[in-house]
Amino acid sequence: MGRTTPPKRLHELIKAPENLPSSIERRESWDATKPATVYLTPEVLPDGTPCTAATVILRTKGCAWWWKSGCTFCGYFNDVRDNVTLEDMLSQWSDAKKITNDFEGCKMVKVYTSGTFFEDRENPIEWQETVLRETYEMNLHLVVEAQAHLCKDDKLSWVSSIHPGCTVAIGLEAYDDAVLRFHVNKGFNLKTWHAAVERLRKNELRVKTYLMFKPPFMSEGDALIHSVRWIQEVSQLSDEVSINPMNIQKRTIVDRLHRNREYRPPWLWSLVKMIQDSHNAVKESGCRVIVHPTAGGKIRGAHNCGKCDKEVVAAIERYSVSSEIDEFSDLSCECHHIWSDEINSDILTPAQFGTGIARRGSPLRLMLAP
Amino acid sequence: MVTIPSLGRTVTSRVRFARIFALGDRSNPSANTPSMVLMDDDDPLEVAYAPFRMSRDSSKTPAELKMKTRAKLCPPFNDIVTWKASEGLSLPPSLIESDAGIFPHGNAFLPITAQSLFHDSNLSNIEFEPSIICFVDSLQLVNNDNLLIKSLHSVKRRFPSSLIWMPGVSGPDNCSLLAWLGVDLMDLIRVKRAFSKGIHISAFGPIKIDKSMNQTQAWEKQIQFWKDSINTTREAIRVGNIRRIVEATCLSSPRSVQRLRRHDNFMSKIAISDPGNAGLASSMPPGTVLECNSRDTRDDPLIRYWQDRVTENWNPNPHQSKIAVLLPCSAVKPYRKSPSHSRFRHAINSRSVSEIMITAPLGIVPRDLEVLWPASSYDIPVIGEWDSDELHTIKTMLSKINSRVGFEVVINHSGIEIELEDTVVINTRESDSAGSESALKRLSEAVRENVGSYGLKEPKRSVALLASFRSISRHLLGGDQWLSNAKITGKAPDYRIMIESDQIALWDSKRGRFAFSKAALEVLKHTNLLPKVELIEGFKWSGDLFSTNISSYSGSPRIGDDMLVYQGGILVGSARAVAPAWEWPTAPGALARARHRV
Secondary structure: OOOOOOOEOHHHHHHHHHHOHHHHHHHHHOOOOOOOEEEEEEEEOOOOOEEEEEEEEOOEOOOHHHHHOOOOOOOHHHHEOOOOOHHHHHHHHHHHHHHOOOOOOOOEEEEEOOOOOOOOOOOOHHHHHHHHHHHHHOOOEEEEEEOHHHOOHHHHHHHHHHOOOOEEEEEEEOOOHHHHHHHHOOOOOHHHHHHHHHHHHHOOOEEEEEEEEOOOOOOHHHHHHHHHHHHHHHHOOOOEEEEEEOOOOOOOHHHHHHHOOOOOOOOHHHHHHHHHHHHHHHHHHOOEEEEOOOOOOOOOOOOOOOOOHHHHHHHHHHHHHHOOHHHHOOOOOOOHHHHHHHHHHHHHOOOOOOOOOOOOOOHHHHOOOO | OOOOOOOOEEEEEEEOOEEEEEEOOOOOOOEEOOEEEEEOOOOOOOOOOOOEEEEEEOOOOOOEEEEEEOOOOOOOOOOOOEEEEEOOEOOOHHHOOEOOOEOOEOOOEEEEOHHHHHHOOHHHHOOOOOOEEEEOOHHHHOOOHHHHHHHHHHHHHHOOOOEEEOOOOOOOOOHHHHHHHOOOEEEOHHHHHHHHOOEEEEOOEEEEOOOOOOHHHHHHHHHHHHHHHHHHHHHHHHHOOHHHHHHHHHOOOHHHHHHHHHHHHHHHHHHHHOHHHHOOEOOOOOOOOEEOOOHHHHHOHHHHHHHHHHHHHOOOOHHHOOEEEEEEOOOOOOHHHOHHHHHHHHHHOOOOEEEEEEEOOOEEEEHHHHHOOOOOOEEOOOOOOOOHHHHHHHHHHHHHHHHHHOOOEEEEOOOOOOOOOOOEEEEOOOOOOOOOHHHHHHHHHHHHHHHHHOOOOOOOHHHHHHHHHHHHHHHHHOOOHHHOOEEEEOOOOOOEEEEOOEEEEEEEOOOOEEEEOHHHHHHHHOOOOOOEEEEOOOOOOOOOEOHHHEEEEEOOOOEOOEEEEEEOOEEEEEEEEOOOHHHOOOOOOOOEEEEEEO
């Protein structure tokens, strides 16, 4: 057909929704002195002891990679603003402490900044130091997030000097350079991640790795095959692997694909299968695998037919705490073989984006000619 | 250099973009299209229905694809052949403004996407004709009909000899529609999906599986649905009535109806300016009937082309330019053969008026052109009333023609209420039927009075006949210069067209076309009315024209069009196109049949 205008780069498509009036309105609407959210969840400490963890999600300037380009699925741009000050950040942190009564009953705190915790352009160094020091003084195990290429030796050694042994979670998303480059637009490659892991180990920091289940532009079947392999590879080098099943964040590229019926969030059955297929290898490595299906059971999150979703989500959540594969032994639903056929079809068919159709609604209507 | 074997294929039947390819050795084909591609886990079907099998290695990024023939389909027909390709990493159709990723690539088996069609310059530059082209984004592309239709059309035009496959989309309910759009290969992916939900896909859409059947019986029935649809589609292409099958089966899905309508709109625009590229024929074999049984037929590009051509180009003959008589159509075609039109013509009894038939779905059919396809052979259910859309078409066409032509008087015997600006309209029907004595009497009187009052002289029969053929020529060929010095002889309906003592053409009334004689070629050569084809230097022309014999062509041949054949710039004969322009110059099989050699 041929084009008449110069092609756009992928990152231009990713960035485009940021400047939509609705995105700007949303960004301008929030109070920068209050954290985005604070909540408590059951967790497990590095030594395997069950505990309560506080999660603090802050309003920040966002992610340096987003400023340049951005990941395909990332919707954090809705929650960041470039005029967030040191005072705002300290105020948010105080507020989080106030809400949780100084993290009463918690043994762990996860501090998420929609970017790299210890990147000075994103977060004021004074604030970083405050969080590292206070959490250490409160004897809380701290989990922060970082991009692999920002895990520099001097910075990690500084972090380690204030809060030794804390966990740094890196959003690797995929253990495959082609997927990192094309499906995720991650901004770094496997070599960089390996180097970051090495530096974290050198500084005696714990390594948590995030993997994405079913990135955009990939079928469910391929996602299942790849993710099992990625978990097996990554678990050898990580203390924890957290798998994030794709959920549709508003105004992102994935949202656009979803609206155009070019992307569907994963089946919950795929997550179960992924866990079952990787369980033994993970167990041998001593790594812990966590799967939290955000918006699980909803159309914009990992979901099944609507009848079995609650039960399957609960089993996945239980597994994340217990690491017991038996959590899935009693699950069954008539949609399981529909899922199984879809996976099979995805794997065998030359259809890069998959063969899946909507999972809910009248089967006769769903099967009308597309 | 390793030569990649390509599929042995010949087009044996065609209607617009729907074709039957004979696959394998032309003298003993192993299979025909439409047919199936099996996936690795599919149970085997007969090669006649499923001549290919697909394997995909998804452990790699991008996935690797292998397409294997299930019979010896590639010359010299000694081996089963496997073609390899890469699925690529594409963006889905909604993001085709970006060229990011890795374009799919292959050779005889070529995967593509809407994105690669848009951005991959290699597709314009490759010099081979892929045997099979596969849309690896087809399940997403079907969500955007306009892009789908454009993409398919681009691929058909660029690679007219390739088989097209859209994995995951087909079923017995849309097999004929996909064939109509130009898709040649189907698969079991969708019916398997339905089967897992307890559903059969029949030719008329999804139905619940009868619970009394066991799994094996139910699957066999599903396969039978598929085979029946493939057989029906093939047969419909063979006999030329695939449009009727498409319109009937589309009704099971709103998306199919929508796609057919959008395709009609898209192709109508092309047909109006370039009918050969819309796959239209200028004439059809005797007995072919355009069946206009559904309302969607009125959007058929063939109908739209007729309406546009008549509205914008038809002119009354010089001796018939003052008075028009509007008449109802008849069930018998051409109308003049019907008893009702015998009575009308008897009542009119003048060659000085333009007889214009009012009809649906063609709108308007001038008497001269009633012998041409499709006016000469269409059928439509008649309930005795016009609907608003039909009336709108007729009135709009009439109004446009009249404002261009400027009739002084329109004698309206059609029964439709007509008003025309600056033209006197005389209603001869009043409330009577068209064939009633009183109405015919009023028709007769109105013609006689107006012919008299405008002092119109009756032309000689030969003059009127020549004018009529000139009108036909303008409609068919776009001009009538070649008839400037001609005269018409012989008996109706197969008249002879002479220049001095040379017969330059015969009117073939059964097919509604001119059969040019060798003597006409020199005359036609100077008119630029016929498409031209240039043979390869040194080629010894003895029969049909194939892509391998042709170095270039010009014009936009329709099926049935005569073409002038040149070699080294010298006129060497004529041929008749059997493939429309969109398939030129590389469609497999004959493109044109030899007619005359100079």
